[in-house]
Amino acid sequence: MPTCKECIHFFPREENPETGDCVQRVVDPRQAYHKARPVGAEKDAAECASFEKK
Amino acid sequence: MAEPATLEDKKEKKIKAHEEKQEWWWIAEKRRSRRLDYLRKAVWKKGALGGNYAPGIKLDLEGPTLFTDMWKRNHTDPIMLRRAKALAHLLDNIPIFITDKAQLVGYMGSLPHTLAWRVDGASIVNEEAYNEPGIHEEPEAESLKTVAELNAYWAGQTAIDKVARILDPEDAVKFLSGAIGWGAPTSAYGYSAKNYEYFMTGERAFEDIIDEIDANIEKAEEKTIGTPGPDILPLYDRIHNWEAMKIVLEAGIRYANRYARLARIVAESFESDPKRKEELLRLAETCERVPAKTPRNLQESLQYDFFVQIISRHEAHEGAWPSRPDYYHGPYYDKDVNIEKNITREEALDLIGEFMIRTYEVGGFGPRWAREGLQGITGTWVWTIGGVKPDGSDACNDMTIALMHAARLVRVANPTLSFRWHPKVSDEVMREIFECNRQGLGYPNLRNDPILVANAMHWHGHPIEEARLWMNQACLSPCPPTKHGQQPMRMASATANCAKIVEYALHNGYDHVVSMQMGPKTGDARKFTDFEQLFEAWVKQMEWIFNTLVRTVNLGRFKDPEFFGRPFLSAISERSVESGLDIVSPVGDRGNSWITAFTFVENIDSLAAVKKLVFDDRKYTMDQLITALEANWEGYEEMRLDFVKGAPKWGNDEDYVDDIMLRCLRECARHSKVIKDPSGNNWPILPENVSGNIHYANIVNALPNGRRLGDALYDGGISPGPGLDKKGPTAVLKSCAKIDHVTHGRAFLLNQRLSPTQLAGEKGYQLWKAYVKTWADLGIDHIQFNVVSDETLYAAQRDPEKYSEVIVRVAGYSAHFVDISRKTQDNIIQRTVQGLG
Amino acid sequence: MKCTECGHEAESGSFRYLYNARIDASVSLRQCPSCQEWLAVDELKSEVRQKVRPGEAPWGKSAGIEGLAEDV
DSSP: BBBBBBBEEEOOOSOOOOOOOOOEEEEEOEEEEEEEEEEETOBBOOOOOTOBBO | OOOOOHHHHHHHHHHHHHTTTTTHHHHHHHSSSSSHHHHHHHHHOOOOOOTTTTTTEEOOHHHHHHHHHHHHHTTTTTTHHHHHHHHHHHHSSSOOOEEESSSSOOSSSSTTTEBBBTTTSSHHHHHHHHHTOSOSSSSHHHHHHHHHHHHHHTTTSSSHHHHOOOOOOOOHHHHHHHBBBBSSTTTSSSOOOOOOOHSSSSSSOHHHHHHHHHHHHHHHHHHHTOOOOOOHHHHHHHHHHHHHHHHHHHHHHHHHHHHHHHHHHEEEETTTHHHHHHHHHHHHHHHOOOOOHHHHHHHHHHHHHHHHHHHHHHHHOOOOOOOHHHHHHHHIIIIIISSSSSOOOHHHHHHHHHHHHHTOOOOOOOHHHHHHTTTOOOOOOOEEEEBBBSSSSSSOHHHHHHHHHHHHHHOOSSSSEEEOOTOOOHHHHHHHHHHHHHHHHHOOOOEEEEHHHHHHHHHHHHHHHHHTEEEEESSSSSEEESTTTTOOOGGGGGOTTTHHHHHHHHHEEEEETTTTSOOOOOOOGGOOOSSSHHHHHHHHHHHHHHHHHHHHHHHHHHHHHHHHHHHHHHTTTTHHHHHOOOOOOOOOOOOOOOOEESSOHHHHHHHHIIIIIIIIIIOOOOOHHHHHTTTTTTOOOOHHHHHHHSSSSSOOOOOHHHHHHHHHHHHHHHHHSSHHHHHHHHOOOEEEOTTHHHHHHGTSSOOTTTTTSEEEEEEEEOOOOTTTTOOHHHHHHHHTTTTTTTSSSOOOOEEEEEOOTTOOOHHHHHHHHHHHHHHHHHHHEEEEOOOOOOOOHHHHOOOTTTTTTOOOSOOOSSGGGGOOOOHHHHHHHTTTTEOOO | OOTTTOBBBGGGSSHHHHHOOOOTTSSEEEEEEEOOOEEHHHHHHEEEEEEEEEOOTOSSSSSBBOOOOOOO
């Protein structure tokens, strides 16, 4: 089962690599931005549509 | 051979052509920087268009879900602590974003197109959120399932649910009926003034406040394990409150650090442009500095302020934005631009312009009645500039001018600016105010500072040094940002639909629109034989409406610390950090309440018409009048026109009707000192409307001023009815000047419409300046201008896409003309265009 | 009263009253119950004047000095 830590969008925290942020670039009809959401490194990414293996 | 025109020449030529056609929005696009242009166009507008949200706007579910999950887990905690933990969990986990080219960050929802949703405010609003078409993220079925689950959990538990259960049932039904009042008696909604003098002067930031709280907890805990007695008993709850305040401050610091981390990740892993990398690293440093520590420069100062506003908005809805940006950020502007020359003026304008744009994009989900009363916007972000310092000297600075310059570049409908005029304002500043108005922004409005300082001292007993610090709490009412002056809740949720006063006086307290006995029975008006009987009935209905609304809001305020709780607002408020009490507790609050009086002038024109045509001229009987009103004037058009044209109307300097205005205001002022707020202070009235004149069009019945059920009411405050001010602008001012703007009420909104062609050039400025001098000399407290031609407005109706950037002053706020309903548009077009000079 | 768009004829009261933006004018907007068009109605004569489209001004110009040009 793939986990978040295997994904290119996952950025672990230095002080605690078990946690990190999922960072993605979004271009919506009005603006472009980078978004971040906290995730656990071991989180199951099987159902994640944005998963991209490193 | 002539030199070929440079690009700059060509640009200036185009700008001149736009100026001739008064197309200020195209000029703004050409003059502003690429960054501001991008950010301005990047905004997802949250204001409803004629009551409906724009396509693509979606309800944020991340925030409510995170909040609710943590709320459920801590069900044994006292409310402040429970809210603090839920808010901290939200701040730690809600998705965040950094827009391309941005130098400031923070947002009320999760993504730029999302609308924040206050899930714990009111079940009736939550039901509207479920039923609102078009705002649920795809797949819609899944979103609706989440909304339904959240609604099911919160049903019966929201702040309004709790208040409604303990209200007198009759008060509850009548307050919530929508016929007489407009507001919610809870700090979940409404807005709060902030204690800027505590956290925004550079003396302290979040870490310093945490130290103060720690010291207070330590002192309290020594006592709670000391000698028992009644004096230590309150400390147990206060320790919990302090802990709650500390939790949210620490969460606020972490929230900012999340942005710092994201900025570094983007700089290191995504961004290839070296200049943008540098900006992102500077943004990261900014977010690592504030709000933990005090700002050192303009960017940090603006970011600090913005974080406070955003965190506040994750805690409660916050439908206004009291702020005095030139006063508090001016010193940093001065340091950066003038003294240390760290940034150029253009770079400062980029920051200030972005600060306004970030503010513009903020908005939360509102119920339909709120959207109809605030068409085109999500709240009244009225920023106060100018004025004086506590010692009475001029407070204008370079930031005052920069804000107005930035406003002309970014042309947002929100925030708007409200200028505190005083006799020592420089010509340079006056020209900036003029230029903003001439270019059709509808702001800054002008506030007569000496009058309003005296007003604040008269009604609420604010000491002069505090009164001089005032800022608009929402559209119009001054509020000091001080320890005891700050007001943490919208007491003006006692907003009265005043046209109902005269309506009920004419119909024995019965409301034919909602079909129920609303007001007291003050007599069958058909049997009134003189004007005094009608006026006596008017006074009784006025007292009844005000009493009902004020009772409800007082109770809501009193119970709010138990029913809602505001740990973050408390944490940035001196009297809470000192006392350990929720800031919304009335203890230590001097009081700054007012009743927003919607639809006030209809009373005056109606009473004058009845007095003249029924009792003085005896042209009609009361029986004939009541019959015609009950028929909604249908079949009585000639009589209706007689009641419009055959009786004097407010705004024409005619004592016959102006004396009635004074009489009504004196009665309201008298009663304002009888009804008290939870601090024991007064409740003066403040006539103004937002776009309540449109919202109430189908709720206020036919009246003797000639309106029918369905017509928009007047645009509010003490503005004459559209087209009814026939004797020129000075006559309007003279009518308004008969009012005592210190003792008759809290403040009085006055809309004026001026001609753009007349205001062109230096001659136009001199005309306007002379008019403003007359206004000031007459002691009137407020004035605001629409400077836009009929031609432009009709063109905008025909071709809204081409004119999407036209801004109009609606009432206590501005909006893009194309975002307001057709009825509102027609109402604005019909406002009399005054000629100056 | 007769609708100028679809010819529907009925009591003026049956044409849904929308609003009158100029209280001192006897022109109001009503809606034809048959074709739903917005119509400008002369209330004194109970007569439909015209269909009203966005940007049209059944009440004429706003009161005041609009249109006067000053030398700059």
